[in-house]
Amino acid sequence: MPDQKDILKNLKTSSIDRRFSIAKASFLAGTRWATSNATSFFASDEEKERKRKKVLTEQANYLVSEIGKLKGSIVKIGQMMALYGEHFLPREVTDALNTLNNQTIAVDWNAISPHLIQQLGNKINDLEVDPNPIGTASLAQVHKAVLKSTGEVLVLKIQYPGVASAIDSDMNLFKQMLRLTNLLPQTREFDQWFEEVRDMMHREVDYTLEAQTTLRFANYLKDDMRYVVPQIIEKYCTDQVLCMSYESGLPVNSPKVLSLSQQRRNKIGEASLEIAVKELFVWGEMQTDPNFGNYLVRLAETDEEVDKIVLLDFGAIRQFDEEMLTLAHNLIHAGYLHSLDQMVDAMKGYPFFDQIPENIKPDMAKVFLLATEPFSSLSNNSDIPEGIMNNQDQYDWKKSQLHQRVMQRASKSMASRYFSVPPKEFMFISRKFIGAYTFMTVIAAQANIRKSLNF
Template sequence: MAAREDGRQKLSIVALKTKPLERSIALTRLGVGAGAKIMAHSLANIFRGEISRDSANREFYERQAQILADELGKLKGSVMKAGQMLSLYGQYFLPEEAVVVLSQLQDDTPPVAWNVVAPVLERSLGRSRLRELDIDTEAMAAASLGQVHRARRKKDGRELCVKIQYPGVADAIESDIRTLSRLLIMTRLTPKGLDLQPVFNEVREMLYREVDYEAEAGFTRQFAARLAGDTRFVVPEVISEYSSPQILTTSYESNCSVRDARVQKLGQARRDRLGGAFLELFFNEFFRWGMVQSDPHFGNYRFRVGERAEDDRIVLLDFGATRIFGRGFIENYSDIVEGSLRRDREQVLRGAIAIGLMSEKMPRSALDAFAAMCEAIVEPFEAADDQAAGGTLRNKNGAYCWGDSDLPMRSGRIAATNALSVHFRVPPREIVFLHRRLAGVFIMLATLRSEVDGRAALLAALHDAHQEPASGVTL
């Protein structure tokens, strides 16, 4: 079993369905059962009043999505990761209850028993290499595509983390994607006529990236090199001799969750310092480097509390979800942000149309609704003396109080109460993953209860976005 953050234990999965046929059968059986339940639910709804029908629909879709999430969690691998991605895209076309349940696939995943993953380790590294390590057979962290075990190198006692890919994950991607697309149709969770092929194409591409541990090792080194001079951050060192296409071994870096009492009990100034660093990291990744770690899961962003404020560190883990953004996209997105700050709606719309987020054919009401939402989102970065833009959420020094803000909910209401929701469907894939990380930044600063004025840092990043080549990324 593996420990959870709340101290409870998670039961290990003792066997994985790794063959495409058996995975397909398991999912198809789930879909057939769900289809029958949906038919019965639809018939029952005929006899319900409008109010009870709405309540029944919500409860029904929540149950259906929970069943789907539970089964995906048992199967692990690409089909579970695809479920995670659907929770991101799904906000644009799935019932709200389904999105909430599918989003639970992001974390709290049961590990796989040691006897299932040990053969992968032995085949990848060989017995002689393995004899150099003492490996804890209980996973310290588990995800959809692999899990991490703590280890110690015998010759010098160095503490390591060994990430092991689940067997059969890469081979099952194509079959899993096909089966999951059929499953969504059978469960009738998606609107009729909606073409999900672009969504599944993106999920497929993302999955192949995340099972490429050699590429992940390259991104880990890239981040380590770029942050080498910034003592606020820690990036693990890749240990090449214990790594392979299915194994990624790094140095162990002590850390704790943002929710840990050691972090939450820090004074305001120290939490502000950490929040400011986290915000600047995102600005660097997108506007300057064009290289964004797009998975904002709290497990990937940890903390190390020091004796003094200057000793506090943000520990960055898991770069498998790193995405590269092109210069044109960055510049056009910068136009959206700059226009929002200046309340120049024409500039906002030029940028949005250029990246395919909006269309000139949309009615003016939809375009104005989109611009209004953008203006709301940049509230934390407005001038501190602008009382019309979050003035009540600023402390006496003008810093934005992230923990007191309900900005994400207010932005959602703006979209929901305008024509935007009718016209703004599934956005370009770059937007989905960028906004996934951006939402994670907002949530992290709120969880830290940081009071940070990020305006100057954002303006500097926007300036650099038009001046520097984005990345020059090498692996």
């Protein structure tokens, strides 16, 4: 629960209030930028660059602090830009935007309660709602509630009032803010990504869609005891309130989870990898937000039970067409074989790769071979560093430092400029697996990911 000192008394839901706040912040940041340029006129190139980065960092941090005060969709836009903007925005900007993920300011219950009553009507009398949120986010906050008739503990995900209707306006404000403060790259690719973020935002506030998706995933996993999906309580769901069963668990990085035996951590890691593989290759739809806040770990209390992963959020689900699924499968299979030729062949027929010069593709394939190292085996891949994979093909993610190695290889690659603007579907999948790899690294798990694939 957030510190009671950090409570937002009310939301600026009107477009005039929000527009004024952003315009004021943009003007002040833009003035700072212009002043910096004027005072750097006679400086050396090195000094100008140092000062440019310093001012860029300062104004990005300032704008992010102002954005955070508004809550709602403009914060979520910033979070998404932090996640995917590394290909379009300066490092100083994405670093500042990343701090939005740590903002836990709750909205005062007096501002939330009337909205909840308006949404539920007389059904609110069935519930005893805790006014202190157990979770806060940019678009909503979560409150525990008890069903008075049975004592059942529920959770209410309450969308902040005015969020859904403000998305398009906030998107335009965010883009205008970047432009006025010289933070916006003038590229067609950025505009395409911006529109993709707009679509994602509209999906995230569609609670009817999220409820349906949650039910669908619950059905997918109903026979697998390793996963917990909250039950949807339809009676108390509306367009802006999602009611679910309360599911307990520990954060992924909690000391209790990290102190489990190697075997138990391996089992939890295998489950986290397997669901990512099933989402992509079995169900054809994937939770694309790798935020650890979307997962909990419920520890077994007896020897007969298993440790479980609690899946909390289904608002960022994305479907993939057969062409993308086939491409992903072929790339991973080439990685399993650790074959440069097959990796190059796997790229054929997909427009993004077809437009890349033939002499560049082997260089790009080498990056993919490294990224798919966990899918290979000691018998197939003599390039695996010593001690990273054992003779049961269990891969040690923490020891591997795979993400850093892939980034270093990609940055040095002749194909680096083609990585700068990847297709959005490709980025969603890569982000998902980066999240899964990070999960494995945090809990120091060792697992054979190929168990989930028919290789």
